[in-house]
Amino acid sequence: MCRMARPRKPLLSRDLIVDTAGALVDAEGLDAVSTRRIAAELGVSGPSLYNHFRNKDEILDAVADAVSARIDLSMFDADDPRDWRTALHDWALSYRAALRAHPNAVPVLARGPGRRPAGLRVADAVFGAMVRAGWPPAQATSIGALMRYFVTGSALGSFARGFVDDAAAYDPADYPHLGQAHLLAERQEQVDEGAFATGLTALLDGLALQYEAGVRGGWSARGA
Amino acid sequence: MCRMARPRKPLLSRDLIVDTAGALVDAEGLDAVSTRRIAAELGVSGPSLYNHFRNKDEILDAVADAVSARIDLSMFDADDPRDWRTALHDWALSYRAALRAHPNAVPVLARGPGRRPAGLRVADAVFGAMVRAGWPPAQATSIGALMRYFVTGSALGSFARGFVDDAAAYDPADYPHLGQAHLLAERQEQVDEGAFATGLTALLDGLALQYEAGVRGGWSARGA
DNA sequence: ACCTGAACACCGTTCAAGT
DNA sequence: ACCTGAACACCGTTCAAGT
Numbered sequence: 001m002c003r004m005a006r007p008r009k010p011l012l013s014r015d016l017i018v019d020t021a022g023a024l025v026d027a028e029g030l031d032a033v034s035t036r037r038i039a040a041e042l043g044v045s046g047p048s049l050y051n052h053f054r055n056k057d058e059i060l061d062a063v064a065d066a067v068s069a070r071i072d073l074s075m076f077d078a079d080d081p082r083d084w085r086t087a088l089h090d091w092a093l094s095y096r097a098a099l100r101a102h103p104n105a106v107p108v109l110a111r112g113p114g115r116r117p118a119g120l121r122v123a124d125a126v127f128g129a130m131v132r133a134g135w136p137p138a139q140a141t142s143i144g145a146l147m148r149y150f151v152t153g154s155a156l157g158s159f160a161r162g163f164v165d166d167a168a169a170y171d172p173a174d175y176p177h178l179g180q181a182h183l184l185a186e187r188q189e190q191v192d193e194g195a196f197a198t199g200l201t202a203l204l205d206g207l208a209l210q211y212e213a214g215v216r217g218g219w220s221a222r223g224a
Numbered sequence: 225m226c227r228m229a230r231p232r233k234p235l236l237s238r239d240l241i242v243d244t245a246g247a248l249v250d251a252e253g254l255d256a257v258s259t260r261r262i263a264a265e266l267g268v269s270g271p272s273l274y275n276h277f278r279n280k281d282e283i284l285d286a287v288a289d290a291v292s293a294r295i296d297l298s299m300f301d302a303d304d305p306r307d308w309r310t311a312l313h314d315w316a317l318s319y320r321a322a323l324r325a326h327p328n329a330v331p332v333l334a335r336g337p338g339r340r341p342a343g344l345r346v347a348d349a350v351f352g353a354m355v356r357a358g359w360p361p362a363q364a365t366s367i368g369a370l371m372r373y374f375v376t377g378s379a380l381g382s383f384a385r386g387f388v389d390d391a392a393a394y395d396p397a398d399y400p401h402l403g404q405a406h407l408l409a410e411r412q413e414q415v416d417e418g419a420f421a422t423g424l425t426a427l428l429d430g431l432a433l434q435y436e437a438g439v440r441g442g443w444s445a446r447g448a
Numbered sequence: 449a450c451c452t453g454a455a456c457a458c459c460g461t462t463c464a465a466g467t
Numbered sequence: 468a469c470c471t472g473a474a475c476a477c478c479g480t481t482c483a484a485g486t
Binding site: 107110111112113114115117120121123124125127128131137138139141142143144145146148149150151152153154156157159162163164169170174175176177178180181184191192194195196198199201202203204205206207209210 | 331334335336337338339341344345347348349351352355361362363365366367368369370372373374375376377378380381383386387388393394398399400401402404405408415416418419420422423425426427428429430431433434
């Protein structure tokens with residue numbers, strides 16, 4: 001009579017499940033997460049979760065959306081809608097920080113917003129702000145897409161972590177220029193931060209060039 | 225006596241396993257691939273694979289490396305080592321094409337080269353070419369990293385495919401700027417191609433600016 | 449050396465049963 | 468409505484056994 005089939009107060013909730021699953025993703029990675037482990041962590045039996053989510057993918061989607069929800073979007077409400085460059089820059093930093101805080105969840109996020117509310121809010125905010133700043137809609141779409149490529153790419157595959165911390169792995173006869181590659185694993189943080197900063201600056205500089213050209217040329221053909 | 229424990233000619237080989245696994249990844253996605261299915265496809269029992277690979281991850285690594293092996297690197301042997309921009313541009317196109325041909329394998333590739341020979345050859349070639357073109361080593365490393373971020377990001381999360389082909393999913397009250405979002409799913413190809421082209425141009429334009437500034441300033445502090 | 453079947457400890461998910 | 472145990476059809480991997 002202590003462990004009943006149904007207590008008067010529900011043992012589970014969507015939030016509880018998402019929090020537990022998220023902690024498991026962070027601590028042990030995506031592969032280590034099973035519905036049975038989430039349930040065990042919550043002190044219930046495996047199938048209980050199916051009262052709150054249709055399947056495992058829906059749980060992981062919710063975990064990913066919780067990460068998206070932490071991306072700051074306030075810079076897109078700025079007074080000067082024409083300063084798209086600053087807004088985009090600040091957003092990119094917040095975007096990346098949110099993902100780097102939960103690197104194991106990035107593969108799920110990288111699949112796109114789908115129907116995830118927080119993910120859609122992000123796409124909506126950046127698109128709206130770029131249009132307001134004077135970018136044609138087609139270009140605004142491209143900017144949302146290419147920023148996602150760059151940020152998720154940088155959060156997903158830490159460049160430096162991708163190399164092995166073992167000098168013998170990189171035979172100079174095979175890879176004449178990778179003599180120091182095993183050092184990358186050590187300096188992981190700086191390498192990835194440096195590459196991200198360099199790439200972001202290049203991206204924004206390049207977009208500024210396109211913006212100026214567009215304004216000068218009246219955005220020629222593809223304006224609508 | 226027909227089905228012996230060991231035939232005089234091996235039934236399996238690493239290449240045979242990789243080809244079968246790769247076809248399965250392409251046709252049904254990463255989740256559908258199991259060691260037992262690969263084995264079944266080859267007409268052998270599941271554990272047989274373990275005579276040729278240590279575990280399933282090693283098989284998937286080999287599949288990913290086969291994709292990397294299809295990336296063209298010949299542009300880095302160009303006569304004029306100083307034309308890094310053209311080489312980088314052509315390489316990015318080939319890189320992306322190789323990944324888009326096997327989108328389901330991209331999550332494995334995105335983990336980094338590790339000890340995969342073809343992946344390392346790519347990293348080696350781009351780093352070597354950038355140094356030859358006059359970039360300081362630290363910048364050359366950044367370029368390799370940021371290009372990987374952008375290309376894998378673009379191949380992994382097709383921006384357009386990330387949206388659902390269903391107008392009702394994007395309530396204008398919630399997402400004021402996503403009125404046409406459901407159309408993205410239809411025009412997937414063009415949207416992603418356009419965003420990639422825009423981003424690549426911006427990236428190269430921005431890097432050219434940094435290169436010029438570096439040459440003019442003698443690459444100031446971080447030259448070594 | 450290379451393949452087999454049996455076995456172990458897992459999976460995601462369905463479903464009838466309980467309250 | 469919400470949880471349970473039992474069950475189904477799977478997993479990756481190990482290992483002793485066969486040739």
